[in-house]
Amino acid sequence: MVRPRRQNGFSLVEVLIALAISVVLLLATMMALRSSFETYRRTAESVSTNVSGRLIVERLQMMIRGGVDFLPLPIGMNNSVDSDTISIQAANGTWTTVRWDAATDTIRWEQGADSWSMLEGVTQLVGGAGAPVSPFRMRFRDGRWMTHATVDLVVDGNGVTSTDLDLADVPEMRFVGSAMPRRVAWGE
16 A cells, blocks of 8 residues: 655645745834834934023023113114014123024024024924014013013924924924012012
């Protein structure tokens, strides 16, 4: 009696099925990794914009608190000024101007003959439409002495200084802070 020969190994159909399953699993893994990396990039870019904007607002608040004189002054009987610039005189007499340049969408720092960009992508367009809001609002007493200042920066996350992680869908961010000079707070 002749016995049928027993095969050792897999048939061609079994190998093809195993290969197809492996390909599907590898594609699923690659898609999950890609999605994870895109989420990481989006988060990193958002955090970078957030930190930059917050640092600038906090620095300006510190300068306002320590400032002794401020420009621009209100015109006429108006005790408040909405402006694209704020100039702050420090206790040592040094003037620093922070200016929103609408043409380049930047916040610029000017001190003496030096000038540099602090933050890019500052659009001042809330929700991306309408008239831009002024980045600086100052209230004065007696038309001369600033009592309060608000910094309001609207930053388009896509316009911020580029990094290797840039994406085209970083959301708009708004940074608002207010401060009063110490001399006002302490009643000097």
